[in-house]
Amino acid sequence: MTVPQPHPHPEHGKNGHDDRDRNHDHNHKQVITAGNERRIRFVFFFTAGYALIQAIGGWLSGSLALIADSGHMISDAAALLLALVAYRIARKPADSTRTYGFHRVRVLAALANGVTLLLLVVWIILEAIGRMHTPTEILAGPMLIVAVIGLVINLVGAWVLWSGNKEDGNLRGALLHIIGDLLGSVGAVAAAVGIMFTGWTILDPILSVLVALLIIRSAWVLVKDSVHVLLQVVPRGMDTRVVENGLTQLPEIEEAGHFHAWILADETTIATVHVSPARGVDPLSLPPLVSSWLRERYAIDHVTVQIDPPGQLEHEHR
Incomplete structure (x- = not known):
């Protein structure tokens, strides 16, 4: 059950889940061939x-x-x-x-x-x-x-x-x-x-x-x-620390942590992550940004993004 290859993504909504997720009513339904x-x-x-x-x-x-x-x-x-x-x-x-x-x-x-x-x-x-x-x-x-x-x-x-x-x-x-x-x-x-x-x-x-x-x-x-x-092991070829570090390289994100990813069944990958906005960045802009970034680089189908106040993730890691 390998990590699927990246694929083009549609437009994203404001809640961090794309239009394809909404069409599926967030029930994670998969097509049985x-x-x-x-x-x-x-x-x-x-x-x-x-x-x-x-x-x-x-x-x-x-x-x-x-x-x-x-x-x-x-x-x-x-x-x-x-x-x-x-x-x-x-x-x-x-x-x-x-x-x-x-x-x-x-x-x-x-x-x-x-x-x-x-x-x-x-x-x-x-x-x-x-x-x-x-x-x-x-x-x-x-x-x-x-x-x-x-x-x-x-x-x-x-x-x-x-x-x-x-x-x-x-x-x-x-x-x-x-x-x-x-x-x-x-x-x-x-x-x-x-x-x-x-x-x-x-x-x-x-x-x-x-x-x-x-x-x-x-x-x-x-x-x-x-x-x-x-056992919900992280998909093959994915390192959680590398993903978190990659998110922090985005200019809109100050901190990233608590990244978790697992395979639902066969080709569907799900993830959750916490991020904090950089100074002057609208927090509501981060969910679609993070969702798009993870889909393009790791082909993650469904992402739940939690926005934390600046400094909270750094405090939790101490």
Whole structure:
């Protein structure tokens, strides 16, 4: 969940919030992309249907790579279903007790996706270690057929999700799951071909472990980014002291402090800050000035500016 790039801003009002905020009635409503929801629904049915086929194929052929990938796809189907539910909940409007709406539900869904991936990786590695110590017979032919079908399905699913809005953390989580499935299918195909030509059944658990290791980094990044949003960590690339010092460089501002910024969900950044006017400056002119400055340099969407008497911030910092 990176800090979005700066973008042009409209005219600002006198209260420090721009016209776009007023049009949204200050309810922080975000647009839920219908295209993203359709993409996830499509991939969900594909993933859930093939997971069942792959589980049967893995059991009949004795392949850990197929069984692991099937378990991966089953967890992905559950995660995709959770993402669809999250879209429905996030569409609910804000109310008097949940003034920011329900968009953090999407962050929770993304966190659940990442945690599920990490747990799956642990299971794959433990199962692979057991297979290395006690090799089992594997039918390479059926394994290869099922793995190739899975590879094609995952390629289609990845393309469908990749063409969506990549700023949507929920969609990004679903895409990471499908990429993990894709890597699992590649590993299963490679293992089947290798076993078919060499008879080395140990290739199956070895490649399963390699695929699991490839999934770890993406899953960890997803978990970390989601936790940062839930903990209201300052957006990546932003230093609060640098922002406050930059505000004090404006000739209209004498002091700046108590700057706080956090990500609401995905691409919306919110901030609050205290400023004191320089001598002879109209205090009412500062909110639109500060709001414009923060939007241009840090792409902050919604800014609340409090005007303090000159000297008050300096006194509080002593």
